[in-house]
Amino acid sequence: MSEDLHHSKDATAEAVQPGDDWAIVASRVSRSFGPRKAVDDVSFQLPNKAFLSIFGPNGAGKTTLLKVLSTLLPMTGKGSASVAGFDVKTQADELRRRLGIISHNPLLYRDLSAEENLLFFAELYCIPNPKERINELLEAVELSHRRYDVVRGFSRGMTQRLSIARALLPKPEVLFLDEPYSGLDPHASDILDSLIGSIRDNHTFVMVSHDLDKGFQLASHALIMSRGQIVLYDECNNIDQGAFKSLYREVVGLGVS
Secondary structure (H helix, E strand, C coil): CCHHHHHHHHHHHCCCCCCCCEEEEEEEEEEEECCEEEEEEEEEEEECCCEEEEECCCCCCHHHHHHHHCCCCCCECCCEEEECCEECCCCHHHHHCCEEEECCCCCCCCCCEHHHHHHHHHHHCCCCCHHHHHHHHHHHCCCHHHCCCEHHHCCHHHHHHHHHHHHHCCCCCEEEEECCCCCCCHHHHHHHHHHHHHHHHHCEEEEECCCHHHHHHHCCEEEEEECCEEEEEEEHHHCCHHHHHHHHHHHHCCCCC
């Protein structure tokens, strides 16, 4: 395997201070569940307006890392992290106002309509002119015609599209996406592609994906995890895609569960 690919992870351990140039600065981030380290001493920095795709086998620590960086899980150990300039440990409330999260859990109320869900979250975020913003987003995710229907009756793809609208309501600085294409039909996937393309220049994205081709196509930066640690992190322009896929197959072959 290419020494250059493996070598690129060493640069992530360099100490970097939060600043205007960085959307994320992670330094020795860890998260344990009992004796098991799901995330083990992870360090990297991601520039503003970048798109990071995180790859790795099941159990590699990808989703746990996302949850730590998005304040959904506290880190363990003495590591530190800042996102959008805010400390994950000490400024979690301020940070949450600047984040959007799209995951397997749509974070929607199934017995409320599409519009009622978005109005609820708009109130939480104190969004000015919420009806105008909601109309814009429902149009973007092609759900205007279902605005008064309860979410319980939505298909998986429709629910995920509404979840995307929810995440975009506050115009977040950083968007965390955990397998956002999972379960989407081709039309819903095309809508998500279009949405990402239309807002890409205004946000930083961090996406967990098992789809190497899609993840690499979208990304400006790529990261491979295994056993809670970084195997590779670099700008995509510096990575040969063939060597990248070979390294990923090698990591998956390690038998991580």
